[in-house]
Amino acid sequence: xxxxxxxxxxxxxxxxxxxSLNCTYSDRGSQSFFWYRQYSGKSxxxxxxxxxxxxxxxxxxxxxxxxxxxxxxxxxxxSQPSDSATxxxxxxxxxxxxxxxxxxxxxxxxxxx
Amino acid sequence: DTEVTQTPKHLVMGMTNKKSLKxxxxxxxxxxxxxxxxxxxxxxxxxxxxxxxxxxxESVPSRFSPECPNSSLLNLHLxxxxxxxxxxYLCASSQGSSRELGNEQFFGPGTRLTVL
Numbered sequence: 001x002x003x004x005x006x007x008x009x010x011x012x013x014x015x016x017x018x019x020s021l022n023c024t025y026s027d028r029g030s031q032s033f034f035w036y037r038q039y040s041g042k043s044x045x046x047x048x049x050x051x052x053x054x055x056x057x058x059x060x061x062x063x064x065x066x067x068x069x070x071x072x073x074x075x076x077x078x079s080q081p082s083d084s085a086t087x088x089x090x091x092x093x094x095x096x097x098x099x100x101x102x103x104x105x106x107x108x109x110x111x112x113x
Numbered sequence: 114d115t116e117v118t119q120t121p122k123h124l125v126m127g128m129t130n131k132k133s134l135k136x137x138x139x140x141x142x143x144x145x146x147x148x149x150x151x152x153x154x155x156x157x158x159x160x161x162x163x164x165x166x167x168x169x170x171e172s173v174p175s176r177f178s179p180e181c182p183n184s185s186l187l188n189l190h191l192x193x194x195x196x197x198x199x200x201x202y203l204c205a206s207s208q209g210s211s212r213e214l215g216n217e218q219f220f221g222p223g224t225r226l227t228v229l
Binding site: 049104105 | 154155156158161169171201203210212216217218219220221222223
């Protein structure tokens with residue numbers, strides 16, 4: 001089982017819709033959760049982080065964390081074509097005897113005009 | 114200012130060359146990282162420096178040699194690379210180590226490396 005799992009997509013949504021991206025993780029001791037956006041050929045950009053159960057909102061983005069179910073999600077409201085990118089979920093946890101940031105394989109989001 | 118800078122942006126080198134990648138941050142962060150990213154894959158951790166000391170080496174081949182001259186700078190020295198080492202090399206920094214809260218990692222723009 002992969003430590004951090006994401007659906008690779010592509011997730012295709014029309015402009016103006018809500019895009020919902022999901023991520024599950026295996027290390028119950030994880031305490032820090034991050035969402036990065038990565039445009040093709042560019043580096044990852046941190047867009048949200050969440051440490052406590054519940055919702056955290058920042059502009060059009062909402063991160064949701066449920067530690068009991070070991071999932072974290074990202075909602076993007078009023079999706080725009082400029083949101084089309086790969087979204088990487090990352091979780092701090094143990095892997096190969098080190099505590100580190102563990103990435104999911106990413107979900108590609110396509111927002112159709 | 115959440116900026117991490119990297120030079121060069123692009124690098125083409127032969128298998129016998131020696132080159133260095135440079136990374137700089139002025140956010141007062143105490144942890145710095147090197148990642149390697151291949152196309153359509155997530156970043157893969159290579160090295161972690163915490164308080165200027167190497168704390169994680171992910172069994173990276175010795176042809177990659179990291180150096181942390183001070184708390185703001187991180188170098189990656191390259192020697193005798195293979196074509197399969199061609200990738201995007203990313204530097205990141207964070208306030209503290211992965212074990213601490215408030216340890217968001219910020220990435221630089223990366224160096225696109227091609228080994229011929």
